[in-house]
Amino acid sequence: MKKKIVLAGGGTGGHVFPVLSVAQALIDQNQDLELSYIGQIGGSEKKYVSEARLKSGRTQIKIPFYGITADKLRRYFSWRIFALPFAILTGTSQAYRHLKVIKPDIVFCKGGYVTVPVAFAARLLGIPVILHETDASMGLANRLVSPLATRVAFSFPSPEFLRRDRRGSKFTYTGQPISQKFFKAGYGRKHSHPNLLIFGGSQGAKKINDLIREILPDLLERYHVTHVTGARDYGRMKAASNHRCYEPVGFSTDIDALFRQADLIISRAGGSIFEIAATGKPVVLIPIPNAANNHQAINAEIFAERGAAIVLDETKTSSQDLLKVIVELMRNSKKRAELAGNIKRLAEPRAAENVARLILKELK
Structure with a gap:
């Protein structure tokens, strides 16, 4: 039976493109997989995912997209702050329903506020979560997701958040996944x-x-x-x-x-x-x-x-x-x-491969 992996990340291309690089690396390492993507309804990620040119040999792979409600985690005052709990609750409920239908073996979150409800829903269903952080200082969304994650991968060799966190055993340096092009x-x-x-x-x-x-x-x-x-x-x-x-x-x-x-x-x-x-x-x-x-x-x-x-x-x-x-x-x-x-010297050519290997290892 094929293993199923849900990918999540959104807000900007900076969150989506690395996920697509990981998706290609997963396909290259194990073709017996089913990939799905959960992103924001009306967000740019649906366009990026639909236009992605992923291949298994000569066969083009299309990743199905599932949308949820998500809102930015603001650090400044806005009336939308008061609606945020409802957006997260709605998004978590939608993600929960999607995950129940997809029945993934694992969820990979790259960052962006859309990953928070996805990770919450995965935790409720007992689905392991792998998280990746791009920046040297972990963003708010990933700080919320990190305690729920089985493993946390990161791009910088010695990020600021790793020096503060005592649970270092679940943290792994992989580099930042980017396209081989x-x-x-x-x-x-x-x-x-x-x-x-x-x-x-x-x-x-x-x-x-x-x-x-x-x-x-x-x-x-x-x-x-x-x-x-x-x-x-x-x-x-x-x-x-x-x-x-x-x-x-x-x-x-x-x-x-x-x-x-x-x-x-x-x-x-x-x-x-x-x-x-x-x-x-x-x-x-x-x-x-x-x-x-x-x-x-x-x-x-x-x-x-x-x-x-x-x-x-x-x-x-x-x-x-x-x-x-x-x-x-x-x-x-x-x-x-x-x-x-x-x-x-700061680029890691095998980063997407490293992340894919980490995900596949957790599947076993």
């Missing part, structure tokens, strides 16, 4: 000018977009600028310049190709930093200052300590400050090569 050699499409990539994550970063907009004419005098703006800010940024060296895109499913063609990347410091690490590209990190548990700043600090990134504080960085850093790095190929070499 990021590890493939190649240089991508070349331009007549050095290529600067602005990448604010799967949803874009308005503050970074604002900084770039102010210095765009100066940048375009020197570089080809590829700009992943996020869908919501695409129209505004596209209208900022019709220069032939400016290439704004709302979102790209071929972000690995954009990374490979870049001479320098400007990025947030979420899970995408491991994708940048896999391609071995020099990066300037601008962490979100109000990110949950300050996790992006902690991620960036670890990369900076390893000599793997330049880090700028968004609250203290003007557009001219950013321009100065970009110009200095573009002029200094030795420094860029040093950053590229150091960041490459």
Whole structure:
């Protein structure tokens, strides 16, 4: 009889894409599996899962998607805080019904608020839960799920939360699961000018977009600028310049190709930093200052300590400050090569395989 695994994670592509990488690794290691995905009703994860190109040999694998109600776990005051217990209760009830139908042998949670009701429902049904944490500082959703998990895997070699937790035996370093396409050699499409990539994550970063907009004419005098703006800010940024060296895109499913063609990347410091690490590209990190548990700043600090990134504080960085850093790095190929070499060492090519092996081990 086939073993059944439920995958859960959502909110942004940063939660979903690693799950899909684990799904492919599971298929590669054991083809006698049935995979299902539980995500938020109306969330972006349904689109990502339906478009995933997973394969078993030459056969394309489609993962069925089950939706539940989920709401963000807010750390600031909002009237929606009062509705949160009801959202979690509703989501848990829906997840419970889905799990009763699917009858999985194990549940894998990657993070994001949608995983909380899934983990609660799994615990009620006595289904083991494997959890994976991307960041060096564990997010609120994963902190709620962690006590319910049989095993907890993590991406950073020595994360902050592991040093505080005395139940270290259930914690395992695996690295951050990412698609193998990021590890493939190649240089991508070349331009007549050095290529600067602005990448604010799967949803874009308005503050970074604002900084770039102010210095765009100066940048375009020197570089080809590829700009992943996020869908919501695409129209505004596209209208900022019709220069032939400016290439704004709302979102790209071929972000690995954009990374490979870049001479320098400007990025947030979420899970995408491991994708940048896999391609071995020099990066300037601008962490979100109000990110949950300050996790992006902690991620960036670890990369900076390893000599793997330049880090700028968004609250203290003007557009001219950013321009100065970009110009200095573009002029200094030795420094860029040093950053590229150091960041490459932080990538774990076998991470998805490691997580898949951990899940399969718990199935036995």
